[in-house]
Amino acid sequence: xxxxxxxxxxxxxxxxxxxxxxxxxxxxxxxxxxxxxxxxxxxxxxxxxxxxxxxxxxxxxxxxxxxxxxxxxxxxxxxxxxxxxxxxxxxxxxxxxxxxxxxxxxxxxxxxxxxxxxxxxxxxxxxxxxxxxxxxxxxxxxxxxxxxxxxxxxxxxxxxxxxxxxxxxxxxxxxxxxxxxxxxxxxxxxxxxxxxxxxxxxxxxxxxxxxxxxxxxxxxxxxxxxxxxxxxxxxxxxxxxxxxxxxxxxxxxxxxxxxxxxxxxxxxxxxxxxxxxxxxxxxxxxxxxxxxxxxxxxxxxxxxxxxxxxxxxxxxxxxxxxxxxxxxxxxxxxxxxxxxxxxxxxxxxxxxxxxxxxxxxxxxxxxxxxxxxxxxxxxxxxxxxxxxxxxxxxxxxxxxxxxxxxxxxxxxxxxxxxxxxxxxxxxxxxxxxxxxxxxxxxxxxxxxxxxxxxxxxxxxxxxxxxxxxxx
Amino acid sequence: xxxxxxxxxxxxxxxxxxxxxxxxxxxxxxxxxxxxxxxxxxxxxxxxxxxxxxxxxxxxxxxxxxxxxxxxxxxxxxxxxxxxxxxxxxxxxxxxxxxxxxxxxxxxxxxxxxxxxxxxxxxxxxxxxxxxxxxxxxxxxxxxxxxxxxxxxxxxxxxxxxxxxxxxxxxxxxxxxxxxxxxxxxxxxxxxxxxxxxxxx
Numbered sequence: 001x002x003x004x005x006x007x008x009x010x011x012x013x014x015x016x017x018x019x020x021x022x023x024x025x026x027x028x029x030x031x032x033x034x035x036x037x038x039x040x041x042x043x044x045x046x047x048x049x050x051x052x053x054x055x056x057x058x059x060x061x062x063x064x065x066x067x068x069x070x071x072x073x074x075x076x077x078x079x080x081x082x083x084x085x086x087x088x089x090x091x092x093x094x095x096x097x098x099x100x101x102x103x104x105x106x107x108x109x110x111x112x113x114x115x116x117x118x119x120x121x122x123x124x125x126x127x128x129x130x131x132x133x134x135x136x137x138x139x140x141x142x143x144x145x146x147x148x149x150x151x152x153x154x155x156x157x158x159x160x161x162x163x164x165x166x167x168x169x170x171x172x173x174x175x176x177x178x179x180x181x182x183x184x185x186x187x188x189x190x191x192x193x194x195x196x197x198x199x200x201x202x203x204x205x206x207x208x209x210x211x212x213x214x215x216x217x218x219x220x221x222x223x224x225x226x227x228x229x230x231x232x233x234x235x236x237x238x239x240x241x242x243x244x245x246x247x248x249x250x251x252x253x254x255x256x257x258x259x260x261x262x263x264x265x266x267x268x269x270x271x272x273x274x275x276x277x278x279x280x281x282x283x284x285x286x287x288x289x290x291x292x293x294x295x296x297x298x299x300x301x302x303x304x305x306x307x308x309x310x311x312x313x314x315x316x317x318x319x320x321x322x323x324x325x326x327x328x329x330x331x332x333x334x335x336x337x338x339x340x341x342x343x344x345x346x347x348x349x350x351x352x353x354x355x356x357x358x359x360x361x362x363x364x365x366x367x368x369x370x371x372x373x374x375x376x377x378x379x380x381x382x383x384x385x386x387x388x389x390x391x392x393x394x395x396x397x398x399x400x401x402x403x404x405x406x407x408x409x410x411x412x413x414x415x416x417x418x419x420x421x422x423x424x425x426x427x428x429x430x431x432x433x434x435x436x437x438x439x440x441x442x443x444x445x446x447x448x449x450x451x452x453x454x455x456x457x458x459x460x461x462x463x464x465x466x467x468x469x470x471x
Numbered sequence: 472x473x474x475x476x477x478x479x480x481x482x483x484x485x486x487x488x489x490x491x492x493x494x495x496x497x498x499x500x501x502x503x504x505x506x507x508x509x510x511x512x513x514x515x516x517x518x519x520x521x522x523x524x525x526x527x528x529x530x531x532x533x534x535x536x537x538x539x540x541x542x543x544x545x546x547x548x549x550x551x552x553x554x555x556x557x558x559x560x561x562x563x564x565x566x567x568x569x570x571x572x573x574x575x576x577x578x579x580x581x582x583x584x585x586x587x588x589x590x591x592x593x594x595x596x597x598x599x600x601x602x603x604x605x606x607x608x609x610x611x612x613x614x615x616x617x618x619x620x621x622x623x624x625x626x627x628x629x630x631x632x633x634x635x636x637x638x639x640x641x642x643x644x645x646x647x648x649x650x651x652x653x654x655x656x657x658x659x660x661x662x663x664x665x666x667x668x669x670x671x672x
Binding site for chain 2 (some may be wrong): 033323
């Protein structure tokens, strides 16, 4: 750090507190406080350790869980897909061999890796957190520097508890004003991605701030940080505050007693200083935001639910025109359709973006006493076993089942369709997940990203509806 | 890791923006516990029809590009998932260099861990290289990492920027875990300091 008294951003502060070594060219060795491991991106990393006779340096700072390819049906009789079963067994064996705590597919604490980290209090403000999954950005909602890494880096962290990093630039996204009724954290982040594009945050860490961000629950902040990667930023951050501390207090892995007081005193210093430098600034007014739906095959392809699908001619460059034409063709759209005229075959509610208790409560409130349209098959996949238990304690499962939703076991499920939950070719889905890429939810499947309440309303009506004047 | 020094080979044009890692390697190929053999899944949903036959329109299925070693692609290549299966699939297919105007951060990082060179160029240079690549098997390119130059088929040269440390690792095929483990004393000392200043971790 050149000048220790210069004002620093939240990112600068966390970074500075984790630098182990700096090379003359500025490349740093960064210490990693927390490492989350799942079954899909870790087997090759553990194999690498075995081949080189290396150990896991800090198994107590590592937590493993299965989520990506476990079925969301009853798992008590094993996993029938032999490849998925092999990966799950490999993680169990690797966790045992290297002494890492592991939540298996029958553990009530099992769930999507980015839901269980916060839930267990493993995710803490001011920490560095990595996982072989791009949605690790979720944990930034707690003021943790958290990002996805590849499998070689998973191996690097397992072996050394560090990562070789160059510092990213600082970007600040200020969301002023109050969200209108029916508009949610999901709509904020989709609007931001629509504004900056999927490469807009490349090379940056995004800090979200402003009245609308402060007003969000921890769940809402996680939804926002989760999709930072869809805006190209590996990490998103929200400075911790009383809501953060209230969420974490009493969680199994959160500090307790004197340690809590000491930690909290440190956490309270984790704010961007007045006058700190940002390389890029974006401002948005929450009060003007509508519910948002994606029409295409990139998360930047957003439109208001009250709007229409664009035409290829609307692209500003030849490349963009070609991209729109390709997306329209894939999505089975012509351009010009009203979003509320688009009919759905499937609805998926869940994922690390929107699979938390608050999301399920919002859905329950929207669908209570109603019925899923006869033309729609709708599933709800809780983000973790604990989310599922809580929803059932609150009776939400009864509301879902009565309305005709399929209530599943926790996992990543149809967010990436590695298990049996997937779209058939040509099927159109309203999804609360994070990616609408070609084939993401199944070969030739068509995904529209929306908030939980928008997905719920679409399930009931069989087409998109503007939830601001529905119900 | 295989060092990357110079590469002379056919460049395939993939003029699509935002090529995501789901496109590069669809999820059904992620169930492996190995790093090898992923070439069959590279761009699978574009390369193959539903019945498993080849899609003759996809660039890597055209006779001129079946042995391509360089990919020239649209902006924001490798966005989306952190899956290292994407560079593993490229490498297994035989592609060791990708040229674009920009790359997603995680994919960019993952390339260097696997001896693949991702090169960022200006839109103007990309347009030129894309045009060169469209000429097929007779138009080969040479990529020289040491001098940071791409030599086109007509003798045109495009210079590119490269981080010195990454260049060093790639030129020498170095295992960065081994390098970091040499810094164990610095990691030890960081850990003992952190244990005092942030004991709750």
